[in-house]
Amino acid sequence: MIELFYWTSANAQKVLIFLEENGIEHKLTPLNVGKGEQYAPDFVKISPNSRLPTIIDHAPAISDKPVSIFESGAILIYLAEKYGRHLSADPLVRLEALQWLIWQVAGLGPIGGQVVHFRNYAPEPMDYPLKRYGAENDRLLKVLDSRLKGRDYIAGDYSIADMACFPWIFAHARRDQIDLESLPDLKRWFLSIRERPAVKRAYDTMFAFTGSPVVKNHGMMDEDERRILFGAHAVK
Numbered sequence: 001m002i003e004l005f006y007w008t009s010a011n012a013q014k015v016l017i018f019l020e021e022n023g024i025e026h027k028l029t030p031l032n033v034g035k036g037e038q039y040a041p042d043f044v045k046i047s048p049n050s051r052l053p054t055i056i057d058h059a060p061a062i063s064d065k066p067v068s069i070f071e072s073g074a075i076l077i078y079l080a081e082k083y084g085r086h087l088s089a090d091p092l093v094r095l096e097a098l099q100w101l102i103w104q105v106a107g108l109g110p111i112g113g114q115v116v117h118f119r120n121y122a123p124e125p126m127d128y129p130l131k132r133y134g135a136e137n138d139r140l141l142k143v144l145d146s147r148l149k150g151r152d153y154i155a156g157d158y159s160i161a162d163m164a165c166f167p168w169i170f171a172h173a174r175r176d177q178i179d180l181e182s183l184p185d186l187k188r189w190f191l192s193i194r195e196r197p198a199v200k201r202a203y204d205t206m207f208a209f210t211g212s213p214v215v216k217n218h219g220m221m222d223e224d225e226r227r228i229l230f231g232a233h234a235v236k
């Protein structure tokens with residue numbers, strides 16, 4: 001059984017999509033990041049960076065004890081290898097999928113996160129970071145759009161690279177901050193993945209967590225939540 005420490009998060013969605021796609025027995029353990037539960041000492045032991053997602057595999061094939069993993073990219077690779085799904089056995093296609101997976105965790109995710117932050121959570125509009133991160137995010141989206149030209153998926157068949165990228169495009173789309181019309185191949189890919197039953201189940205779960213598909217913004221968070229998530233939270 002896979003235990004997924006979970007809160008509404010694009011990065012946690014990647015893992016939930018993999019679990020749903022493959023009918024893997026799992027349990028979601030809520031970890032309220034707005035209340036600072038990511039800094040609880042027991043959680044830090046398995047997730048030293050205090051971030052979601054993190055999993056514990058209670059029945060790993062590689063150890064007789066439970067195995068914990070942090071970082072969404074590492075989790076996706078672990079699951080793909082354990083279950084032999086969504087990462088090609090062909091070394092070249094596998095290498096391509098891994099490059100795009102790392103491109104997502106190192107670029108699309110962090111830059112997209114800044115765009116979401118400065119557009120939705122900054123206490124007042126800030127021109128420079130909006131322009132800086134907005135322009136880089138636009139560039140990354142164009143890179144992905146070009147990659148998808150003439151392809152159904154990012155690297156070979158539907159893979160962990162698609163599962164890593166999709167939640168970030170979803171995060172921009174649900175906030176109306178992506179012009180999909182100007183990114184036709186990205187749009188086609190996005191719409192086809194959004195229709196997958198497992199992906200729908202993963203988002204139904206996420207919406208059930210918040211109670212509604214409405215996204216929070218700065219004005220909907222209390223002072224403590226803002227301090228924990230956006231202040232320089234000292235790790236003790």
Ligand SMILES: N[C@@H](CCC(=O)N[C@@H](CS)C(=O)NCC(=O)O)C(=O)O
Pocket residue numbers: 009010011012033038050051052053070071072073105109228229
């Ligand atoms: N590189 C990490 C990023 C993880 C990350 O930033 N997770 C966010 C949720 S999407 C989080 O835990 N935020 C809590 C916080 O900022 O304190 C990964 O891909 O797993």
